[in-house]
Amino acid sequence: MTGNTHIVGGIAASLAFAQVSHYDPVILLGAGVVGALIPDICHGGSTIGRKLPIVSKVINTIFGHRSFTHSLLFLFLIEVLLTTFLKNESVTVGILVGMVSHYILDMATKNGIKLLFPLKVTIRFPLTTKTGGKIEYLVFAALSLLSVYFGYEAFVNNY
Template identity: 35%
Template sequence: MTKETHIKGGYIFALLALPFIYNDYLLQYNLYYRVILLLIYIYFSYFGSLIPDIDMRGSYISKRFPTIHKKIGKKLRHRSLTHSLIFILILSFLGELLLQYSDNNIVFFCLVSGIIVGVFSHICLDLITKEGVELFYPITINLSILSIKTSSKLEKSICKILNFIIIFLLGYRFYLFV
């Protein structure tokens, strides 16, 4: 999938998970602070939706973080560790450490939640591509649910459909929260 499709997928997954986060963690804060926390959550779901491609030379995220790409990305096959369930567990563990050291600060909770939701969306979208992902890394079996080719007309159509889903979910979430 392309960067644009992953970003839209990250937004959709974030909007789908939003009621759980909002009702359980954000409802206790005043409206202005909630808006700031929601923006942090949405931004980091965007960022998280790009993180797994740090293992691919030339990707948007590897160009933005070349040092990380050189240390980690060059040592990995594309769609291996960073596209696996182990990677989500590693991020969850690191996020839990961050939350413990910040005394469960709500800002860091929104940051960590956004990243994990974004990474999860990326992996789910790459599961429907022809190349698939090594979901159970270090087992080197590529799993693929569909065979959509990256940058194909079908993917571009899916990307357009995701735009409509985002608009619908934004409207629906706004309706529920107001």
């Protein structure tokens, strides 16, 4: 998936999570967007890869794309780092929700992800799409509509 689809996926996921949790939807929203971008640190052309090119290059050289940073192991390590060094649980949860949304969206692509890294098993859904294709555009549109719906619900119920 493209960066824009990951961003709107992070928005939709974090606002949906706000519906069933006690966390501040504004914090979840911001953290969810950041989390939705983090897994692509392994790709130099990604939004986060362009911001941190040296880190991106090192991670890509060691692990490649859609392996370690798209795994449950990486998700767990990020969770440990965030809970150790951040005292704001809403930020931690928002980042993790955004990362999970990224994983789910990339599992819908033909290349899938190495969710169980270091195992070399590729995980993808039975029906997949091409990154940047027409189906991704429909996914983006659906996630945008869900973001509006969940956003309305989150902010009406919380403010």
